[in-house]
Amino acid sequence: MENIFLIIFLLSPFLLLAGLIKPSLISKIIKRNVTRKAIVLGGILTIIGSLVGIGITADPPKENKEVFLSSVYNETVKTETEVSSLSIDTNNVINAKVSRVIDGDTIEVSIDSKTEKVRIIGIDSPETVDPRNSVECFGILSSNKAREALKIGGDIYLESDPSQDNKDKYSRLLRYVWINEKTDFGRYMIEEGYAYEYTYEKPYKYQSIYKQSQKDAEVGKKGLWADGVCVITPTAKPTAYPTNTKVLYVAPTSTPYVAPIIPLSNISPSSDSLWTCDCSLTCPNISSCDEAYFQLNTCGCSIRDRDKDGVPCEDICPGG
Known part of the structure; x- marks a missing residue:
C-alpha cells in the first residue's frame, strides 16, 4: 500500500504540469471539463493525500525495530540467567x-x-x-x-x-x-x-x-x-x-x-567443668566428645585423631 501512495506522489507533479499546459488532457482522463484552477487545487490535494498515505502505511525504521527486538532478547536472556543462577542444574x-x-x-x-x-x-x-x-x-x-x-x-x-x-x-x-x-x-x-x-x-x-x-x-x-x-x-x-x-x-x-570453645554437639559442658588444653590426656580420661573435639581442633592435639579422619576419640565420638 505504501508503494501505491509513493507512485501517486511521484506522478502528481507531472500530471499537474500537463494539466496546466493542456487542460483538455485532464478532461479526457476524467471525462469531464475542468478549469486550470480546479486542476491546480486537485493536484495539490493529491500530493498532500499521497504524503499522508505514505506516512500512515510506512513500516517503522529497520534500525529502531532491530534495537527494540535486541532489547527484548537481552532482557529475556538476563531473566533466564538470573533464574538459573538460583536453581540447581x-x-x-x-x-x-x-x-x-x-x-x-x-x-x-x-x-x-x-x-x-x-x-x-x-x-x-x-x-x-x-x-x-x-x-x-x-x-x-x-x-x-x-x-x-x-x-x-x-x-x-x-x-x-x-x-x-x-x-x-x-x-x-x-x-x-x-x-x-x-x-x-x-x-x-x-x-x-x-x-x-x-x-x-x-x-x-x-x-x-x-x-x-x-x-x-x-x-x-x-x-x-x-x-x-x-x-x-x-x-x-x-x-x-x-x-x-x-x-x-x-x-x-x-x-x-x-x-x-563452642560445643560441637547438643551436649553442653556444665558451668563447673572448664576445659583446658592438655595433649597428654588420653581418650579414656576425656569427659565427653565435645571435649575431645576441643582438644583436637582448638588445642591442636592431633594425637586424639590417629587415623586423621577429623573425628577424635572414636570410642566416644560417633562418625569415625
Whole structure:
C-alpha cells in the first residue's frame, strides 16, 4: 500500500504540469471539463493525500525495530540467567545423604550405600582438621556453621561441573552441594562470611556468583569479615586444589589466636567443668566428645585423631 501512495506522489507533479499546459488532457482522463484552477487545487490535494498515505502505511525504521527486538532478547536472556543462577542444574545432579561434616568445605556422604568424601567446588574454609596446619581464625565457627546447615543423615544434592575434574588429588569428589533445589551450600557459606571464594586454575560454573557473594559479605562485614575478627596476610596465588600456601588468617592481636570453645554437639559442658588444653590426656580420661573435639581442633592435639579422619576419640565420638 505504501508503494501505491509513493507512485501517486511521484506522478502528481507531472500530471499537474500537463494539466496546466493542456487542460483538455485532464478532461479526457476524467471525462469531464475542468478549469486550470480546479486542476491546480486537485493536484495539490493529491500530493498532500499521497504524503499522508505514505506516512500512515510506512513500516517503522529497520534500525529502531532491530534495537527494540535486541532489547527484548537481552532482557529475556538476563531473566533466564538470573533464574538459573538460583536453581540447581538437574542435568548434573545426584542424590546423597550426609554422613559426616569434616569442616566448612569438606563433607562425607553416602551415595547408593557407598561412602565418598566431597570437596566443595568454589569455596575454602579456615583450616581446623589438617594435622599439618594450626587451627585458623574462624575455623571452628565455620565448621560449626556447616554442621548446622548439613544435618547428619539429611538428604542433599551433589552437582558436578564439567569444567572441573571429577576428583582432586586426595580422591575426593569435586562437587557443588545443594541443601535443597534453591539453596546452594557453598554460596550460603560465602554469603554468611564462613568461607572464602576459591578458584583453582580454571573458572568454574558459579564463579561470578561466588565472587559477588564474597564482596557482599565483605561490605556487610559478615562472619570472618567483621571488624577485628581476622587479619588477612596476602600470599601468592594458589596453585593447587587444595593448596598448602593459601592465605593464613590470624587474630588481630600480638597473642596467638585461641578459638572460642563452642560445643560441637547438643551436649553442653556444665558451668563447673572448664576445659583446658592438655595433649597428654588420653581418650579414656576425656569427659565427653565435645571435649575431645576441643582438644583436637582448638588445642591442636592431633594425637586424639590417629587415623586423621577429623573425628577424635572414636570410642566416644560417633562418625569415625
